[in-house]
Amino acid sequence: MHEITLCLNAxxxxxxxxxxxxxxxxxxxxxxxxxLSCVEPEAVQFCFALVCRETLxxxxxxxxxxxxxxxxxxxxxxxxxxxxxxxxxxxxxxxRQVRVIADSGMKIKRIEIE
Amino acid sequence: MCSICGCASSEQRIEGTSSxxxxxxxxxxxxxxxxxxxxxRLVDIEMDVLAKNNHIASHNREHFAxxxxxxxxxxxxxxxxxxxxxxxxxxQLASGVECAVIEGDQQTTRDADRIRATGVAAxxxxxxxxxxxxxxxxxxxxxxxxxxxxxxxxxxNVGNLVCPASFDLGERHKIAVLSVTEGEDKxxxxxxxxxxxxLMILNKIDLLPYVSxxxxxxxxxxxxxxxxxxxxALSATTGAGMEQWLAWLEQQRCA
Numbered sequence: 085m086h087e088i089t090l091c092l093n094a095x096x097x098x099x100x101x102x103x104x105x106x107x108x109x110x111x112x113x114x115x116x117x118x119x120l121s122c123v124e125p126e127a128v129q130f131c132f133a134l135v136c137r138e139t140l141x142x143x144x145x146x147x148x149x150x151x152x153x154x155x156x157x158x159x160x161x162x163x164x165x166x167x168x169x170x171x172x173x174x175x176x177x178x179x180r181q182v183r184v185i186a187d188s189g190m191k192i193k194r195i196e197i198e
Numbered sequence: 199m200c201s202i203c204g205c206a207s208s209e210q211r212i213e214g215t216s217s218x219x220x221x222x223x224x225x226x227x228x229x230x231x232x233x234x235x236x237x238x239r240l241v242d243i244e245m246d247v248l249a250k251n252n253h254i255a256s257h258n259r260e261h262f263a264x265x266x267x268x269x270x271x272x273x274x275x276x277x278x279x280x281x282x283x284x285x286x287x288x289x290q291l292a293s294g295v296e297c298a299v300i301e302g303d304q305q306t307t308r309d310a311d312r313i314r315a316t317g318v319a320a321x322x323x324x325x326x327x328x329x330x331x332x333x334x335x336x337x338x339x340x341x342x343x344x345x346x347x348x349x350x351x352x353x354x355n356v357g358n359l360v361c362p363a364s365f366d367l368g369e370r371h372k373i374a375v376l377s378v379t380e381g382e383d384k385x386x387x388x389x390x391x392x393x394x395x396x397l398m399i400l401n402k403i404d405l406l407p408y409v410s411x412x413x414x415x416x417x418x419x420x421x422x423x424x425x426x427x428x429x430x431a432l433s434a435t436t437g438a439g440m441e442q443w444l445a446w447l448e449q450q451r452c453a
Binding site: 086090093094097098101102105107111115120121122158172180181183184188189190191192193194195196197198 | 237238239240241242243244245246247248249250360361363364390393394421422425
């Protein structure tokens with residue numbers, strides 16, 4: 085949800101950084117969508133192009149990454165890999181004390197400027 | 199074919215634009231570089247897109263800490279009983295505890311009016327089309343409300359089990375209010391909200407004889423998405439379970 089708000093905020097940050105680095109235009113941006121976030125990549129792609137119009141970032145290529153969430157088992161006290169994404173059971177102890185380690189936001193990693 | 203660079207890459211249409219040449223697609227640097235000698239470089243940013251909200255939320259949090267204010271963010275679906283719970287709480291709280299309330303709704307001041315009727319200061323934030331309170335709104339409301347040092351600040355968020363989970367207001371805890379008329383599987387259906395909450399209040403327990411709500415299953419579901427979540431079952435209308443909630447508040451105030 086709020087993909088347009090996120091894109092507006094993202095382009096504002098990109099322009100601030102771009103201007104500080106004397107960019108004439110922003111060619112590309114790399115963003116990461118956290119596994120725990122409610123963000124829809126398709127909606128971001130759609131909104132991003134709209135929001136970039138008439139800014140330093142017009143025409144910028146958007147690279148979206150969605151890193152896989154990692155998990156921690158409180159009982160085993162170690163990082164684990166779930167057998168199946170929907171099932172929050174530790175593959176070692178079959179316990180339910182599994183915590184998701186993931187970002188719940190959207191991050192701008194870097195931009196390419198010229 | 200793209201009229202800008204002559205490429206035939208597949209169109210990414212933007213809804214509402216006319217057909218034909220008005221398609222939009224980003225031009226890759228290899229195909230469409232008209233400035234071959236322009237220097238390009240990568241600039242690292244590594245910033246959360248909601249950095250601005252998080253920054254203001256941190257500022258709010260620092261303000262609360264400095265003033266000894268316990269700020270609590272009440273989140274839930276519309277109609278779970280947040281305002282009734284608040285009015286009951288405010289009348290039952292020990293007289294020594296100063297309170298203030300920030301109310302969030304799309305429209306009307308009805309909730310803030312109900313709070314003020316108990317004698318407690320309240321300020322209403324109307325978000326208009328907005329579906330959640332954000333840190334800036336809370337910051338501005340705080341400046342008008344000016345809660346006293348060592349007081350209790352309740353922030354009643356807009357009724358919405360989705361969006362408020364993503365917007366830090368600077369609170370000490372989010373408290374998810376779920377009523378027994380809503381279905382015991384809500385924690386599974388809206389995991390982000392329950393994962394972000396330190397306490398779940400199960401409200402309207404006076405209606406349990408009339409609904410098929412499995413309290414134990416609901417608590418199990420909540421603990422599945424958040425093993426550390428505390429649970430208090432109560433009825434804001436009859437007062438059952440209120441002592442446990444007031445004790446929790448007192449414990450948090452002294453923490």
